[in-house]
Amino acid sequence: MAPMPPSRPYHHGDLRAALLASAERTLREKGTAALSLRELARDTGVSHAAPGRHFKDKQALLDALALSGFERLNQALASADLPEAALEPRITGLARAYVTFAVDNPELLELMYSRKHEPDIGTELATAAELSLGSFVLLVADAQRRGEIVQGDPEAVTLAAAAGVHGLAALATNGTLRPEAVLAGLDQHIHLLLYGLKPR
Amino acid sequence: MAPMPPSRPYHHGDLRAALLASAERTLREKGTAALSLRELARDTGVSHAAPGRHFKDKQALLDALALSGFERLNQALASADLPEAALEPRITGLARAYVTFAVDNPELLELMYSRKHEPDIGTELATAAELSLGSFVLLVADAQRRGEIVQGDPEAVTLAAAAGVHGLAALATNGTLRPEAVLAGLDQHIHLLLYGLKPR
DNA sequence: ACAGCATTGTTGTCGCCGCCTACATTGGCG
């Protein structure tokens, strides 16, 4: 019998993208710990060393995943922002977009914020991460200009908002809180953030 | 030549505790990823299978580490709480204790909140985690009784405070923010939390 | 005292992993 002609050409065409797609699928289904380059290669139908041509090591693949995660998160935040809206609906929308992304991509979010990235891509990742905060920075700047928000160090004000939202996302993601409960209580949460815990 | 008599008796005495101590040291120095049962065994001077007698698998060891982490965190929070103090200094003290623990034990904190625990110890861990929130629950209850804090669903109010503090700790821990900067801005952060972002 | 047993530690092995090197195939450029 003549050997079957290979159904797939020797060169894959876009192995890098295929690997990233498969990796993200595995990440979503079985978690970061279950991600192995060899299994990834098997799933993609290439040899166990092929991924090494596109990612110098496993961490490089994780970095690439994290980067694409930030890109999607930033896109989601940008789409959700309503620069013309009043403060409360605007920040609520941003927060909802952030928490929704977190709940939909818990493992990816953990990866994005895991403090173990290669130094070089680290700068690229840091840029993307700062861009995520960018929506909140803009919001605070606009609101301060309109007098809708307390004056004072914009960085501190932004941090207060971002930390609250990120903390909520983290607690919803790591199983401490039920994601639906967090999303359901989001409006109230933002209200408390804006009006404070002290009675007025 | 007669073989050297073993300097250490065949039975270690308290291998479990020794493993946990060594593991936490490694965790602090080289991170979770660098934790291997075999290296742990070597460092402790036992065979590579000995840890298996005390932890059924690697996850069981991680669970035990996380549990001890919660115990120390809860102790730190309990010590830092000043039930007689006014709201703002009291919550600031708690927040400082929480963030300080986070900054001093970043890898451990990540482990504590990693959503990958064995189901059985999971309940034990969940209990310990709820205990951590307990300090904040108490604080909110007291403050509501004294009228120092907004009325309404105590759970929502507690969550607002806890999410803010946890988010701050997370951002300080994962490299997004400089830990010193977070600790330095903590008083202001708590003030914003209490008085809100809206001008009064 | 001591036999029997559960506990705890050891040795050896299996399969999987990440990473490396040497080699094969391919596509593109001069």
Place this chain on the structure above:
DNA sequence: CGCCAATGTAGGCGGCGACAACAATGCTGT
């Protein structure tokens, strides 16, 4: 059209987690 860089393959190395079979030890009941 020939050469070279890019991309994929095959094989191997050391380390890992898990398991099984075996050995040393301490405990307990009589």
